[in-house]
Amino acid sequence: MTSFQPEAGQQQPPDSVHPRESTPQAPTSISRLNETIRDAVQRWGTVWVEGEITTWNVRGGHVFGRLKDAATDAALSFRVWSSTRQRLAADLAVGDLVVACVKPDYFVKTGDFGFTVSAMRHTGLGDHLEKLERLRTQLRAEGLFDPSRKKSIPFLPQLIGLITGERSDAEKDVHRNAEMRWPHVRFRTVYAAVQGERCVPETLAALASLDADPDVDVIVIARGGGDPQTLLGFSDERLLRAVAAATTPVVSAIGHENDHPLLDDVADVRASTPTDAAKKIVPDVAEQRALVSQLRSRARTRLTQRVAHDIAQLQQLRSRPVLRDPESLLTGRAHELFTLVGRGRDVVGRRLDAARSDTAELRASLRALSPGATLARGYAIAHLDGGVIVRDASQAPAGTRVAVTVARGSFGARSDGEFAEQASPAPDEVGDQP
Incomplete structure (x- = not known):
């Protein structure tokens, strides 16, 4: 390479050389060049x-x-x-x-x-925005934005499918943040172009491959930020319908917070950034450990309170007289039973004595009024056939069979007719003589 050196005595300060007059021996300065361009632009x-x-x-x-x-x-x-x-x-x-x-x-x-x-x-x-708005209206009318059709993400995916650009910052962000939250998380990454003409076909192929894998629990489509022109591929109708038809939950993590392609509306979950996607697809192991510790503490406290309450209740029950000295209840009841039994015996005895006395009186009354007692004093009862009692001598003319009942048994007799005899005294005049 040839090096240009100004001749001795001819070197000039760069700022004093106009860019059009610059030479290898007398170059102009960058400041002078930029000022010249600025002056020309301002005109x-x-x-x-x-x-x-x-x-x-x-x-x-x-x-x-x-x-x-x-x-x-x-x-x-x-x-x-x-x-x-x-x-x-x-x-x-x-x-x-x-x-x-x-x-x-x-x-x-x-x-x-x-x-x-x-x-x-x-x-x-603009043309692109107008097309996107028409497509947005159509997909909304078809129900592709409806929250009821969107699938939920598993609490802890065993394998995460990732679609992103090769060696992209989005891939690093998703991996780094997911592994920070859950160190044992596993990924299956399929690379695809994230802008340009190859974006849609390669993303569709990657989506089909991951959706067909039964081990993949969730699919993340991620790329870094960019102007809306470079993100148009993620508003393509073919990709949107493929995402809506996928059986595996799909997370959209396109661009930055302000970027909003139509994929965000169709996907099951929208993440504002790839970092946010990592936070949404895997739980934080520290938070889960803290939650487990909190639940254990609450369970331990609840169990301790319950045991303490049951012990206090048991002690209260044991302090009651009936449990402190169970025999006292039996003794009191035994005395009460003995008293009641004695009273019952007295009452029954008195009632039996009264009943005996009443029975004796009734027996004596019955004996006094009984026809047997009259017969025992020597009287007899004459019966005709058919059991008719003879009350008048004319009822038994001569030859009539008569049954005579006495105090002990009865015998048969035949009437000789009316019997004339001296007037005999009435029974009450001769006492008990017949």
Whole structure:
């Protein structure tokens, strides 16, 4: 390589050399070159351009974004300072078709070129955003966004399927954060392009492969952040319908917090970042250990309280008189039973004596009134055939058979007719004589 050295006495300070007059012996400085470019750029003034917003990032109150020409896909970067942003419409977002007043800027210190927006207004939806909105409406009408059709993630997946770019930061984030939460977690990773024309077919193939594996419990589709243009593959209708038809739960972990492809709406679980996906698919072993310890402590406390309560209740029961001296209850009941038995015997004895006395009196009354007693005094009863008692002598004319009943037995007799005799005294005049 030839080295150019200025001749002695001819070297000039670089800042004093105009870029067009620079030579190997008299180079200009970077500062002078950048200042020259800045002066030339500033002479352009402001320009009105039309394009679709493809990037809209807010940092520190300022907006940094990109506009794309819908016809040629040419793009430019722009910035909106916070003071200007306050005058713009509040609903400006990615996908909007806008007309913007831009002024080119060239920064001397860094050599960066860009455009500063001083005014911007809507003119409609961009082509891509309009297509996405139509697709979003269609899929919502078909029920693909319905929470009731989404599958739940297992509490602790045995094998996690991961679809991501090869050697990507998203893969590292998912692995690192998942292993920090659960060290024994296992992955089956299938690499696929995460942007460009190969994104959709390769992601579909990876999804089909993982969904067919019975050991895979959950599938994560992950990639890092990017502008909406690079994330269009994750809003492709073919991929969305394949995710909806998958039998394995699918987690969408595309981009950063503000990125929102349609895959987030169709997937069973939406993670804002790959790191967030790792937190959602595996539990934190430290939290689970703390929970187990807490549950053990609660169970131990509850069991201790229950045992203490039962011991106190048992002691209370044992302190009762009936359990402290069971025989006292039996003794008291025995005395009471003995008293009642004695009273019962007395009552029964008195009632028996009274009954005997009543029986004797009744027996004497019966004896006094009994016909047998009259017969025992020598009287007899004469009966005709048929049991008719003879009360008048005319009832038994001569030849009539008569049955005579005396005190002890009866005998037969035949009537001789009426018997005339001297008047005999009445029974009450001769006492007990017949």
